[in-house]
Amino acid sequence: MGSPLYRRIAQQIKDEIEEGRWKEGESIPTELHLSKQFDASRVTVRQAIKLLVEEGLLEKIQGSGTYVKEQKIEHNIFELISFTEEMRSLNKEPINKVMDFQLIEPEDQVKRMLKLKDGDQVFYVRRQRLVDEVPYVLEDTYLPVDLFPNLSYKIMTGSKYDYIEKEVGKKIKDSFQEVIPVLPEEDIARALMVDTETPILKIRSYSIFEDGTVFEYSENHFKSDEYKFTLRASRP
Incomplete structure (x- = not known):
């Protein structure tokens, strides 16, 4: 029948x-x-x-x-949650593919954002964030070695914030973000499976602990056909 x-x-x-x-x-x-x-x-x-x-x-x-209904993921920029937490809240299981993991002396811009001294080193990690084998975000993140001496490639295949809060035992307070629409460079376009003429959303951000220590600087590249960004403005 x-x-x-x-x-x-x-x-x-x-x-x-x-x-x-x-x-x-x-x-x-x-x-x-x-x-x-x-x-x-x-x-x-x-x-x-x-x-x-x-x-x-x-x-x-x-x-x-x-x-x-729009099928884009609605990302509230006023809510500080990780990509893993955001996807799991939507009943999706994310995968973090580490594309690069290096110990480096950062460029001046990163050094300034993280308030580092000359000679201080950081872990530079590039991660492709995927759901159902589709790349949603490409993340470049910089973490001071002094704060995370035990950071490893394996840790970064999981949730960065889980590691910081549960294993390092630090409480994350705030993230300060700047959103910029851009045309992606060739390596970023390739990782997101878009062409270089497709606009994407780039977010530069730095995050701090409750004691005011800046612990992370990141540049996240979001596919604009998978994400939309929302905010709520209240009239005083």
Whole structure:
């Protein structure tokens, strides 16, 4: 016995979305239009839409209508959570692929951000952050050797913040971030699987412990087709 008609209609609507005929963020056709398109009652169409709302492909906005839901990850820049924590909160299991791990004497900009003295060294780590084998973020991070003498390649394949808080025993307080839209350099574009003409979002950030010590400087490159950045502004 075949699947119910409303499920078959739901699958056809999914196909329309995947093939780009229904665009993310746009309102869907009316129930009347869909009942004619699929030669089904409005009740059946309504069941199909309800199923897709439950699956997260469509969203109903009270008093406005039903829309194709944007599938970008919504990143709140006022919330200080790691990539691993963010993905797990969305029931996704991230993978951190370490592409470079070096002990270096940093350039002046990094030295200034981390408030280092001449001769101080840092760990430079480049990580590709993936979900379901798709790269979402390319991270370049610099961590002072004096603060993290036991840092290793293996540690950086996991959650950096977990290591800092649970193993090093330090409490992270704040991160200061600057967001810049850029065209990626060739090596960054290759790691994110985009071309060099595709804009990405670059975030420069430095983070501090509760005692005010700057412990990290990072440059994160986000795929703009996977991420959107949100903030909430309150009127005083």
